Amino acid sequence: MTRADQTEAQVRRLLHDPYAPIPPYLAERAMARGRRVLRRRRVARLVVWVLAAAVLIGFAVWVQIADPFAEPPSTTTPDFDSW
Amino acid sequence: MTARRRVAQERRRAREFESFVAGAAGRLLHAARLLTGEDGAPETPAAEQLLTIALAGTYARWGRLRGEDPYEVARSELIGRYARTAWRRRTRTAGVLARLTPQERMVLVLRLYEGVAEEQTAAALGLPPERVGAILWRACATVLAPPPPDSSAGSDSPQQPEPATP
Numbered sequence: 001m002t003r004a005d006q007t008e009a010q011v012r013r014l015l016h017d018p019y020a021p022i023p024p025y026l027a028e029r030a031m032a033r034g035r036r037v038l039r040r041r042r043v044a045r046l047v048v049w050v051l052a053a054a055v056l057i058g059f060a061v062w063v064q065i066a067d068p069f070a071e072p073p074s075t076t077t078p079d080f081d082s083w
Numbered sequence: 084m085t086a087r088r089r090v091a092q093e094r095r096r097a098r099e100f101e102s103f104v105a106g107a108a109g110r111l112l113h114a115a116r117l118l119t120g121e122d123g124a125p126e127t128p129a130a131e132q133l134l135t136i137a138l139a140g141t142y143a144r145w146g147r148l149r150g151e152d153p154y155e156v157a158r159s160e161l162i163g164r165y166a167r168t169a170w171r172r173r174t175r176t177a178g179v180l181a182r183l184t185p186q187e188r189m190v191l192v193l194r195l196y197e198g199v200a201e202e203q204t205a206a207a208l209g210l211p212p213e214r215v216g217a218i219l220w221r222a223c224a225t226v227l228a229p230p231p232p233d234s235s236a237g238s239d240s241p242q243q244p245e246p247a248t249p
Contacts, residue, residue: 004220007223007224007227008195008219008223010223010227011191011195011222011223011226011227012195012196014179014226015117015179015191015192015195015196017109017110017113017122018123020109020112020113020116020127022108022109022112023112023131026104026108026131026134026135026138027100027101027104027105027108027138029135029139030100030104030135030138030139030141030142031097031100031139031142032139033135033136033139033142034138034139034140034141034142034143034145035142035143036139037139037140037143038143041143
């Protein structure tokens with residue numbers, strides 16, 4: 001056993017746990033909190049999807065109304081040289 | 084999925100989680116107390132809160148574990164939560180690890196209390212493995228060093244004796 005191993009073993013003994021009572025209803029409290037976390041995540045996901053859908057629908061409606069991709073009316077007339 | 088099946092699944096998950104907590108809580112709670120410096124104290128509110136939050140995160144991941152060891156998941160939740168909140172914790176002057184920094188505490192608890200290998204500890208803390216070895220060595224030296232004569236004097240720079248070379 002090297003000196004390093006001895007040192008580690010000594011510290012490990014210090015870390016050894018004496019008996020300590022588990023707080024009551026620990027699992028129940030953790031589960032309640034975990035469910036809240038899941039619900040919050042679900043709501044956040046839903047909000048993101050609803051927003052994305054709203055943006056998409058809004059864009060589609062705007063395209064229909066404003067027709068922004070139509071070629072602009074030409075501002076020059078073709079050359080006219082001969083009759 | 085029908086409502087009935089969902090209720091049944093929820094119930095099964097709760098049963099599994101409760102039996103997991105019954106088996107693992109003692110060990111995890113002591114790890115939490117070592118981290119918060121409440122080992123040996125009669126009241127351990129910070130450690131209990133840390134553990135509750137870590138277990139809540141574990142429960143939130145329970146349905147998507149896919150063969151992962153739930154104990155390892157809970158331990159990584161505990162360490163991660165402690166790492167994120169350590170900066171605003173009051174440095175406590177009690178416990179075996181009283182004179183250690185949060186990082187030294189995490190390394191010591193993972194390596195010596197939990198028996199996690201150096202590589203996995205390094206991966207868990209985002210450090211190179213050699214750093215983990217060095218931090219562990221320094222932490223051991225600090226823990227085993229005799230307490231400073233005046234314990235009320237600045238504890239942020241404890242006298243560190245030269246660690247014995249292996």
